[in-house]
Amino acid sequence: MKPQDIIAGKTSLWIFGYGSLVWKPDFKYKRSKVGYIQGYKRRFWHGDNFHRGNDELPGRVVTLIEDDDETTWGVAFEVAGSQLEESLKYLNVRETVCGGYMTKMVDFFPEGEDQPPVQALVYIATSDNPLYLGPATSEEIGAQIAMSRGKTGHNLEYLLRLAEFMRRSCPHVEDHHLFSIEAAALTMVSYLLAAQ
Ligand SMILES: N[C@@H](CCC(=O)N[C@@H](CS)C(=O)NCC(=O)O)C(=O)O
Numbered sequence: 247m248k249p250q251d252i253i254a255g256k257t258s259l260w261i262f263g264y265g266s267l268v269w270k271p272d273f274k275y276k277r278s279k280v281g282y283i284q285g286y287k288r289r290f291w292h293g294d295n296f297h298r299g300n301d302e303l304p305g306r307v308v309t310l311i312e313d314d315d316e317t318t319w320g321v322a323f324e325v326a327g328s329q330l331e332e333s334l335k336y337l338n339v340r341e342t343v344c345g346g347y348m349t350k351m352v353d354f355f356p357e358g359e360d361q362p363p364v365q366a367l368v369y370i371a372t373s374d375n376p377l378y379l380g381p382a383t384s385e386e387i388g389a390q391i392a393m394s395r396g397k398t399g400h401n402l403e404y405l406l407r408l409a410e411f412m413r414r415s416c417p418h419v420e421d422h423h424l425f426s427i428e429a430a431a432l433t434m435v436s437y438l439l440a441a442q
Pocket residue numbers: 262263264265266267268270294297298307308309340341344345346347368369370398404
């Protein structure tokens with residue numbers, strides 16, 4: 247969906263972030279809420295040859311994989327009025343043009359609110375995306391992240407800031423995939439430092 251199609255007739259829109267958006271939205275928004283979406287799991291299975299990697303050594307960033315038994319926690323940002331067009335144009339470049347993500351509408355459940363879910367826009371990279379890398383062991387993913395860097399920064403920062411967000415804002419969530427990759431990446435960093 248093009249940005250103009252997404253905002254057609256809307257005066258406000260919720261945008262759900264589950265990767266770098268949770269700690270670096272970098273767009274204007276009215277308010278944000280921690281919460282979750284159902285039917286998806288977050289996996290470091292998407293490649294990144296721009297922000298956190300390059301063509302020779304792509305970084306690993308997160309995407310969402312459909313799984314009816316899973317939920318993914320993150321942050322939803324409400325953009326309204328004049329923020330709408332500007333935010334979506336920015337995200338279209340950052341997420342779709344540079345990152346290969348496509349857009350989808352999902353139900354977002356704000357934490358602690360016994361309210362019906364709200365519709366939210368989410369950026370997902372599917373397996374038919376040329377940058378998609380797919381499953382690997384935590385050790386393989388951790389090692390790749392420990393050695394990748396792109397135009398926006400090191401892939402390790404991307405991983406550690408997401409882990410920090412989950413510990414701080416979603417302490418009740420045990421995200422084994424995320425934390426096992428974090429442990430593997432930090433172990434690899436210690437080996438690389440010891441080898442110097
Ligand atoms: N769509 C996910 C993932 C977003 C994401 O990590 N996108 C990458 C593009 S490959 C990005 O914005 N990277 C910026 C950065 O690494 O600082 C989210 O909602 O957070």
